[in-house]
Structures are given as C-alpha cells and as structure tokens.
Amino acid sequence: MTTTADQVGHLHTPPEIGGIGHSVRRHEDDRFIQGAGNYVDDIELPGMLHMAILRSPVAHAKILSIDTSEATALEGVVAVVTGELMAEHNLAWMPTLSGDTQAVLATDKVRFQGQEVAAVIATHPYIARDALGLIFVDYEELPAITSPQQAMADGAVLIRDDKEGQADNLAYEWESGDKDVTDRAFAEADKIVSLETHYPRSHPSPLETCGAVADVDPASGQVTIYMTSQAPHAHRTVFALVAGLPEQNIRIISPDIGGGFGNKVPVYPGYVIATAASLLIGKPVKWVESRTENLISTGFARDYHMKGELALNSEGRILALRTEILSDQGAFFADAQPTKFKAGLFHIVTGSYDYPAAHVVARGAYTNKAPGGVAYRCSFRVTEASYMIERLVQNAAYDIGMDPAEFRALNFIKPEQFPYHSPTGFVYDSGDYETAMRKALGIVDYEALRKEQAEARAEGRLIGIGMASFTEVVGAGNSKDYDILGLKMFDSAELRVHPTGKAILKLGVKSQGQGHETTFAQIVAEELGIPAGDIKVLEGDTDNTPYGLGTYASRSTPVAGAATAMISRTLREKARKIAAHLLEASADDLDWEPGKFFVKGSPEQSVTIQDVAFAAYTNPPPDEQPGLEGVHYYDPPNMTYPFGTYVVVVEVDAETGEWNVDRMIAVDDCGVRINPMIVDGQIMGGLTEGFAAATNQFITFDDEGNCIGSNFMDYLVPTAWETPRFELDETVTPSPHHPIGAKGVGESATVGSPAAYVNAVIDALAHLGVRNIDMPLLPDRVWSAIQNATG
C-alpha cells in the first residue's frame, strides 16, 4: 500500500531527490536497527549519581512523619530528599500544564497511590533502591475517592485541601455550543437517541519510560538536562519560570525518545527533583523510572464518563447533539491542552455530520488517582469526542431502522460545504467523507457481508460489521485560539544550506519515533531539489534549534512542516537570484525544476541547486548577503481536519463472549502524503492502539485506590501476534491552507478506530437489542450483554 501521486497526480521529484510522495526509507532507522540509538538512559556523565523515588503505597493519607535516618546512613547514599527540603527552596509544588498545581514531593498529604514522597540520591542505582526500603513514613489513612461520581457526591472528603477557596472536588466546569438553540431542536425532534458510556482510563505507555539526567555546573550555573521530552523548548521555559533559573543558562536536550504518545508532554516531579538534587549536590543526577512507576504515576489518558443524545427528524436527519461529560482528573488537574479549552477539543464531538445545533457541558472531578489527562496520541480529547459521536450515530441508525452506512451518508457534511463552520466553532478546512466511506465499504464488499451476516445469524453465529467515519482536528494553533500556559502554538524551522549543497534543518518539534528526520528532509527535497539524503534534521536541543511548542496533537507536519516548506521557498527565491547572477540572466527569466534553474526556453543554460549553494559562499551576487540560510516561524491560519472511514468485521463467540477481528479496513485521508510508507506506519500503529483500547487496555482501581494495571502483565499492550491484519487505502483531499496540502496523521487511527471495533461487536448483537458495552470489550462484558439481552 503506497501512494504514488500527490494531489496533482504526479511526483515532482525523481527518486534520487526523494521529495513528496516517495516512500524514502527512514534515515533514523540506520542507528535504531543497529541498537545505536542514544536515549536518556544511555547518557553517562563523569561523577554521575543515581536517584530513586519513594512512592506512596496508599491513595489518600496524611503524612505524619518521614524518618530518613536509616536510609541516609546506608553506605553509598549521598542524600535523601523530602518535600520539606524542596519546600525550603520553594519547589515542593509546581504548576501543571492546565494551570493547576501539583506536588513535586508530598508535604501535607498523599493524594494517589504512587505519588512522590521522597527521593534517594546514591552512587549506584541498586543502592538508591535498597535505601527506599529504609525510609519509614507514618501515614494516617483517609477515605479514598475512586470515581468522579463519588468525588462529586455530597459530603465527599476534600482532596485538594491545599488549594485556597477549593470547597469541593470539582476541578473545572466548561461548556461549548448554544444551549437554547440545541434544547429547541430537541423539543422539536421526532426521535431522540441516547448513549451513556465510559471511555476508560488508559495509559500511553511508551516503551521508554520517563527520565532525566540533570547536570548543574556549580561554577557557571549552567543547567543541562537530558530529558524525555516531547516539548523541550516549552519545558525549558517552564523550568525557568518554576525554578527562577535564567533561561539562557538552561539547556534541555531530548536525545532519542523511545515513544511519547502524549506521556512525555507534562513536566514530572522526577525531572524537578533530579535537577534540584544536582543543584544542591553539584553533581550530575540520573533518574529513570521503572515500568511500574511510569504506569502508576505519569500522565494517564481518557477517563471520560459521557452521556450523549442526538435529536433526529422523521427522515433520519440529525437536528442537534447534546453531551455531558464527567471526567476523572486524578489528584491534580494536569491535562496538557490549550488554555482556553478545559475539555481539550472535545467540542469537535459533532463529528463528520452536518447539523446546526450542539451543546457540550464538561465537568472534571478530582479523585485519588494519578494525574494526567494527557492527549494519548490524540489532539486534546478528540479521541473521546470521535468515540462518542461514532457510537451515537451507529446506535441512531439501529433505532430508526436505517443501515448505519446510509444513515451516515445522509448526514455527512458535503464536499461543497467546506470550509464548514461547525456548531461549536470549528472551521473544517476540507473533506469528502462519503467518497472515503464508499471506498472502505467497497473494499469489504459491504452488501455481500450484510447477507453473510444474516445467514450466519440464522445459524446462531454472531458476525458484526462496525464502522467509524471520523473527523479529527489537528495541528494547533492558530495562535489566536491556542496556547499552552500562554505560549502561542506556532512552530519553527531553520534551514542552512552548506557550500557543497548539503543542508541542516533545525526544528522546534521533537520526534519520538515519527520519522521526522526523513519526512522533513523530504519537504526540503521537494522545495529545494536537494536530495533528501543530503539533509540532516536536528531537533530536541534547545541551544541549537529554534523555539517551538513540540510534537504532540499531530502538529509537527501541519505546523513545523509548513515552516519547513516556507523557509525552503524563501531560500529558493534567494537561490534564484544567485542563479541569475551565475547565468547572467534576469531572475524573472529563470524557470525552476526540482534541483535546477534554467533560462526560459533554453534548458541547456542551467545551474543546479548545488552550484547555487557553492556560489552563495564563493561568488555571491554583489547586492546579496553571502550564505544560504534562514528561519521561519509559522503560525497556522487554521487547524487541519484529517478524516477517514474504518470498517471492522468481527465474529463473537456466543457461548463465551470472546470476539475476533476478521477484517479491519482503514481508508484515511490526511491530504498530501509526504512519505506514504511512514504514513502507513503511523496508521497501523494507531489502529493497533485502538484495538488495544477496544479489547483489553484499561487502568482500573480497587475501592482503596490501589492501581490495577501497574505492569505489562496487567496493562496489556498488543503485539504483532494478536493484532489484526490491516487493509489500508486512502483518498487525498489536500488542506487548502497548508503550504503543501498536508494534514496531520499521527493520530487519526487511535482516534477513529476504537469506535469501529466497538461498533462491530455491538453490530453483532444489535438484533438482540444491545446498544452499549463499555470499553474494553472484555469477553465477560460481552457475555453479560448477551445474557442480559436474551434473558
């Protein structure tokens, strides 16, 4: 499955140049497949010490005392850090990315199991861990609140008694859309379809856990932090603000990152403690958390309790949507999301459908669980939104006796309606939803499949066909609407072409496996005609790259990719002037084809981009600055709106509730595909994560607030063995406002696929009257649904 054409239907560059549309092999894989990547845990510095964190065994308790004397006495232990010590330096608390506060090391209470209580710095990682067992903490346990419903109930114990003016466990309240118009539409509806469901708490669980090596030079005050960060520039600014360190003395380096998925967007206590320890001790300090620490304490995702309703008229047209969310935020409100939007971009919940009214109410509650609410491979709660609307739409079709595909077709936003203004304020840039859906249905042979389903039912076999026709919103900002802690969501690219025609591209974003070193080189190759293999892409070092907000929410290609195209074009215009100088022609008389300028009408009179680069340093035009480099800061005019249709076919074992995916078809439209192979890889990864969410993956808690799902035997990450085989295809509807017509694609499949899998199982049971099973669709839940439906 490869793309061979861009929007114009042909490739602009030959394979030697490898511009847009070529499945260039990933440059970064040379080192990765040789095991020669360089991750935070690979960093070794002279005199480096090791840190381990003591975490709370209980979910909610007052700390009466902490006795560190035995730990401190253990040979090899250099220091034991507690909240009290951090408080002396005003570092016991830090801001979250949602403007709340979070404890770095607990001083008053612990508020979730796994919370940071103390840290040991030792000469050896084993010693640091041995010493954890020698710290004795006296806890006075408090009742644990393990659900947002419990948190909001009258008389619930107050979790955030540290916050002035906080009288209850409400973390935020937010709404979007027009309530009156929506209520009126509901009053006039012929039919109302509703769904109540929970999108369970999950965890991005990157294979590399979080960690840092903090290296503070006591003499110069230079602070270098090697850190698992998806957003090194933003993190540097946060460090400057939190610790009051001069920003020019802080250098954050994100070396190779072993997966992020949103988990490496927040600033974690461990980074702060390691840095404070290095500052106090004057030696480098390494902290790398364990798998369990990553799962129980770092940014979780989802955990939305959702109610949704659709108002329909008698012809099956949607009139309005109403949803109400109660989110479980854990002990600290730490969603990573744009400031204005307290429920992220959940209000994109109107989906791919055209109707005039919608109203969204979202409330979040503090609970005694780990904080987070990170955008796990999604653009700020778009996954929850897409899940809600695609489940609702499928149920609506059953309830009015229409085929789910035809119901969607009837209600889709039509191609001629773009740019489309949604009732909650989004402006969808481009789309052709029905074409993508028909393509997916064609691949699976939908009509034949429905017949087969009917025949199977007659034999007592349960086959289900589910679909999702999702629309995403990715690539924040524009800076008018989108910022993180006030930092506007632009991004940047700095390009320098060296005398021999080789180039270095520096970006403010940071790959965690997405293939930036290849994709962004291809954009330069497309625009400047320099072979992609001659372009080095550098990211992740705040001293050596231009400012940017980082990589998450599918924003790198929409924002940094656009910046890359723009700076390449700027340099091409300068190159044109140099070429004119070399060819002794007027710049206006030159034509461009990738890699060379030639005099209009006489192609034999030409210079290559490499000739031009050399001349930029050896023979520049008299009226031009020497050199060939520049930087571009790109503030996107709008988000991009990738879409597609996923179709899943399952068979359910009626006796046990087990279910199997027989087919999974994904037709994606992300606009112009820069590297089709990498796009396919991104989609397959997301489809796998969607499969995980639908089948198995969740983090749950017992009544005491103990985390169930604290290792990979309990928190299940699918491997190639159990993952279905994916059948991929595409349509191409370019983004009209993006310089190369591309939309983000890193998350489409995580966002769109969970509903498709779940809808397939529901479809298998729909004739029994089943309309909901909460994710994950564990066999016992499916079995119970069948039992309850059949009595």
Add this chain to the structure above:
Amino acid sequence: MYPPAFNYSAPTSVEEVLATLAKEGEGARVLAGGQSLIPMMKLRLASPSYLVDINDVDGLDYITDVNGHVAIGALVRHNDIVKSELIGSTNHAMTDAAPWIADPIVRNRGTVCGSIAHCDPEGDWNSVMLAARAEVVAQSAAGERVIPIDDFIVDFFTNSLEPGEIVKEVRVPKYTGRGGGAYVKLERKIGDYATVGVATQLELGDDGKIAKAGIAMTAVNSKNTRAAAAEQVLVGETPSDELFREAGNAAAQASEPETNVRGTEEWKREVVSVYTRRGLETALAQAQAQA
C-alpha cells in the same frame, strides 16, 4: 527494576547443585529458566540470598521414552515440547498447551519442571500434568523419591519438596488404549497467563466407552485443580454431547473463580463449562482417530 543483592553459582553437576543447596539452606533457590523467579526478584517480591543456576548441568534436557511413560528432564524448555515428536505422538494435551505458554522468548528459556515446581495457579503445565496423572521425581543429597502430581501440588506457589530437594524430572504416563487430550486456554493476549484453562484427557476402551478420564483447571482455584467429579461423570460411559455437557457443568462446579479485572466469577464458571466440553470433544476426536 533492580533486585536486592544475592549470591550466585552455576554448578555443572547435579551432585554439586544438591550440595550447594544443602549448604546454603533456607535462602537458596534453584534458578532454572528464570522466567518466574527473575521477574519476582525484579519486583522485589522474592529476595533469595543465593541462586543455584542449574543451566550449566549437563544431561538434564532429555525427553525419553521409558516403559509406560515419557520422562522429561529438569532443563527441558517449553519450546522443546512444542518441537518434540515423541510428545506429539504420546500426549496431545501437552502438545496443545506448549504453544500457549507465554511467548516464544519465554518458551525458549522457561522449563517445564520449573513451571511445575513453581505451582503458580495460573501456570498451565500443572493442569496438563493432573489430567495426565504425571509423577514428579524429586532428588536430594539423600536420594530420589517419586511424588504423584496430586501430592506434589500443595497450594498456590507451594509444592511438597523438602528443603534440599530439586525436581529432577517429570514422568508423563502414556495412553494405554486409544487416547487423546486437549488444552483449551482463554488468555487476553499472547504471553498472558490463563484467565481460564482446562486440560482434558480421555482413553477409550475396546467397547468405545470411556476407560480413563482426566480433567484439570487453571486459574480458577487457589491451585491447579483436578475436576474429580467431572472425571467420574465420564468414566464407563459412552461419549455423547450430553455427557460432555454434564462433565462441563461438573467441572464448573468444582471451580472457585474470583471476580477480578479479567472477568466475573459467573462468567469464568461458564467458560470452564464450555471449555471442558470443547476440550473433551477434541480429545475424543483424537482418540477415535487412532486405530
């Protein structure tokens, strides 16, 4: 993750292994495939003071056809069972179960005897061994003794070895008549322990009636458990759908599953019943296929 400190040696003979165990006493543990012990140490759930690694001992990786049984040595890995033709032709339940154990990486390293010794109620081998009525050969500096599997499995994570004893081999009886077996396992993903597992074994008499039956369950009791009443349902009877259903229900009654993150008690019982029936169907088909 970092285990606490421990001492270690890797003797090359069984005698040395036994002598070291005797010398190091209570805190010493045998290290076989390490696929259960090492994870427990990493999580600091186990902290042995001394590990006696048996992997360098020669001659413990045998699968031998002995009179009436197949002997499986202490260093036979799960994957050796996957590949063994001798097992393939003598015990269908073992052949069935082997590829369900963990994943290929763990199977290359983990041992059958280590798994049996470990007595994890979610481990698969002990159910198969119960269904087959296997015997464990225990050896110590003092000598050898043969322990029926029912007596070997004491409780969860508890076997009946005496201090200083190791499992030298396990003996799996061969069918005496036309036999067959199956292992049916419900797992959440590859490499997962069983949510429910059922081992079944049947032997048919010349009259086509069931002469011997073995049924045992994984992960639904505090240890791998024989469904004795279900076996009783079968012995002496002519196989039928009805009979197998009855056996399934009897097995479900003998199970004591807990509601947990994998599913409810009620559902697990149902799965035991269905899986027992399905396993017996497979076992019967295999037995009938033999001349």
